[in-house]
Amino acid sequence: FQFTVMVVGESGLGKSTLVNTLFNTTLYPPKEPLPPSAERAKTVAIESIGADIEENGVRLHLTVVDTPGFGDFVNNDDSWKPIVENIESRFDSYLEQENRVNRIKVIDNRVHACLYFIQPTGHSLKQIDIEFMRRLHTKVNLIPIIAKADTLTDEEVADFKQRILADIAHHNIHIFQAPTYENEDEETLAEAEEIASKIPFAVVGSDKIVETPDRRLVRGRAYPWGVVEVDNEDHCDFVKLRQMLVRTYMEELREYTNDVLYENWRTEKLYS
Amino acid sequence: FQFTVMVVGESGLGKSTLVNTLFNTTLYPPKEPLPPSAERAKTVAIESIGADIEENGVRLHLTVVDTPGFGDFVNNDDSWKPIVENIESRFDSYLEQENRVNRIKVIDNRVHACLYFIQPTGHSLKQIDIEFMRRLHTKVNLIPIIAKADTLTDEEVADFKQRILADIAHHNIHIFQAPTYENEDEETLAEAEEIASKIPFAVVGSDKIVETPDRRLVRGRAYPWGVVEVDNEDHCDFVKLRQMLVRTYMEELREYTNDVLYENWRTEKLYS
Ligand SMILES: Nc1nc2c(ncn2[C@@H]2O[C@H](COP(=O)(O)OP(=O)(O)O)[C@@H](O)[C@H]2O)c(=O)[nH]1
Ligand SMILES: Nc1nc2c(ncn2[C@@H]2O[C@H](COP(=O)(O)OP(=O)(O)O)[C@@H](O)[C@H]2O)c(=O)[nH]1
Numbered sequence: 185f186q187f188t189v190m191v192v193g194e195s196g197l198g199k200s201t202l203v204n205t206l207f208n209t210t211l212y213p214p215k216e217p218l219p220p221s222a223e224r225a226k227t228v229a230i231e232s233i234g235a236d237i238e239e240n241g242v243r244l245h246l247t248v249v250d251t252p253g254f255g256d257f258v259n260n261d262d263s264w265k266p267i268v269e270n271i272e273s274r275f276d277s278y279l280e281q282e283n284r285v286n287r288i289k290v291i292d293n294r295v296h297a298c299l300y301f302i303q304p305t306g307h308s309l310k311q312i313d314i315e316f317m318r319r320l321h322t323k324v325n326l327i328p329i330i331a332k333a334d335t336l337t338d339e340e341v342a343d344f345k346q347r348i349l350a351d352i353a354h355h356n357i358h359i360f361q362a363p364t365y366e367n368e369d370e371e372t373l374a375e376a377e378e379i380a381s382k383i384p385f386a387v388v389g390s391d392k393i394v395e396t397p398d399r400r401l402v403r404g405r406a407y408p409w410g411v412v413e414v415d416n417e418d419h420c421d422f423v424k425l426r427q428m429l430v431r432t433y434m435e436e437l438r439e440y441t442n443d444v445l446y447e448n449w450r451t452e453k454l455y456s
Numbered sequence: 457f458q459f460t461v462m463v464v465g466e467s468g469l470g471k472s473t474l475v476n477t478l479f480n481t482t483l484y485p486p487k488e489p490l491p492p493s494a495e496r497a498k499t500v501a502i503e504s505i506g507a508d509i510e511e512n513g514v515r516l517h518l519t520v521v522d523t524p525g526f527g528d529f530v531n532n533d534d535s536w537k538p539i540v541e542n543i544e545s546r547f548d549s550y551l552e553q554e555n556r557v558n559r560i561k562v563i564d565n566r567v568h569a570c571l572y573f574i575q576p577t578g579h580s581l582k583q584i585d586i587e588f589m590r591r592l593h594t595k596v597n598l599i600p601i602i603a604k605a606d607t608l609t610d611e612e613v614a615d616f617k618q619r620i621l622a623d624i625a626h627h628n629i630h631i632f633q634a635p636t637y638e639n640e641d642e643e644t645l646a647e648a649e650e651i652a653s654k655i656p657f658a659v660v661g662s663d664k665i666v667e668t669p670d671r672r673l674v675r676g677r678a679y680p681w682g683v684v685e686v687d688n689e690d691h692c693d694f695v696k697l698r699q700m701l702v703r704t705y706m707e708e709l710r711e712y713t714n715d716v717l718y719e720n721w722r723t724e725k726l727y728s
Binding site: 194195196197215217218219220221224256257258259260261263303304305306307308310311312315332334335337338343347350351353354355405406407408409410411412413418419 | 466467469487489492528529531533535575576577580584587606607609610619622623678679680681682683684691
């Protein structure tokens, strides 16, 4: 089946690295650094990259939609526009397929989740974060994540998460909340709550294998003062993000997109 | 005597922490986090904070000029303007004092150095960095520093420094280069070269004392995977920045401001 995830955040927040880490694949090859004289983009671009991968024995076609340029200009007014337009054009093309007489094979390339990367300032959300999320939370499942979380101590992560959630609540922004079902067993409910309690996930990404001081080989980042391990839950919430996105909630993300976000858009379109 | 340093960079790059670390004083008290409903600034502000400190047995009046709001808006067009205006108004007030008949006590509150904080993206300079530096390098001694350098591995720091210097060269930006004199001894020259080779300094700041795994008490940041030490030259260039700013070059920074930057501005003003 199809799963489309969009990544949004300013350049240098580790987006490409995180996508590679999440799907354990070099979806994004290492970047060739631009020469200083290179012409810099003037508007937000929308680029897609696809791959067939297998998760939990399930084969899926993964599409990652990148949004280079977002937040990178001196003036970022309306930088959310090309992104909203892209999401809605996918709704349009789905509606068109649904409306065909002969609906043999509907290809669902709607955006099922949007990973929004928050710069680890340690203060609170930036203006651009709030502007973006306000415009997009009714169109796509928003999953805000704290980028490069190895910049923050445990205490700073806890405070930062609290302030981010306060900002989100204050601006009435709806971020993706995994639904819980009454008929689920204790263990699944506990796991769902465990995941929910970590939002926004503070993640570290790495496509490199490094050796820890006690000689284990892990995915991580090696600093002179120690090694951050991506898959170590005492170091960051990467495992939780992966569980939420890939193992536990891929189905819910697609259903919510179809049953709620797309339906609301379709209804609005009919009556506008 | 008077020493005035300006700090510029977007919110959350550790500017207040670094100032406290540099002068070993709580010049900036811990920030009270703003509530989500707080009205956010709309323009760049200029705020000064002063303190009498002693460095190397020399008493000096230190003024730190902060520029909250720079780079923080969705639209940062012209965010350099209030900063350039502030620097020039200080030139104006110095010129006015010089022109008085009775020049008893001239107070030099011109900006002697500007610490420009670069976000540790790992790629290259952002548009706003280039825009700012192009506008200010002829008005003030620019000292670019890589903020929160504990975000970068040793290899990433080396690559990032190279690309930053390439960007700076490409745009003909003049950053402060400490002058070297022919009559200096071998040791002083070697020290000067050692400092110059680290530019732009990759710094880590901390006003907290933490304990290292081998039980030393140091200024630093404690992570689950290790302790970054501010004063450890294998961890960051903080010591070099401090040497350049406080021990070695405070005199040169003030002289260059007076003999070159101010003089050029004064000449331009006379002929404009
Ligand atoms: N500290 C830290 N650096 C990271 C992390 N992930 C990636 N990086 C580094 O950040 C730089 C930019 O990463 P990249 O994935 O290209 O960012 P993008 O521009 O958002 O796609 C590279 O030097 C990466 O090695 C992370 O989790 N923590
Ligand atoms: N990783 C890292 N965090 C830092 C560093 N210096 C300060 N911080 C943290 O970054 C956050 C913002 O620091 P602050 O000094 O208020 O930044 P400012 O907004 O630029 O003045 C705080 O949580 C600091 O503890 C540093 O060198 N490295």
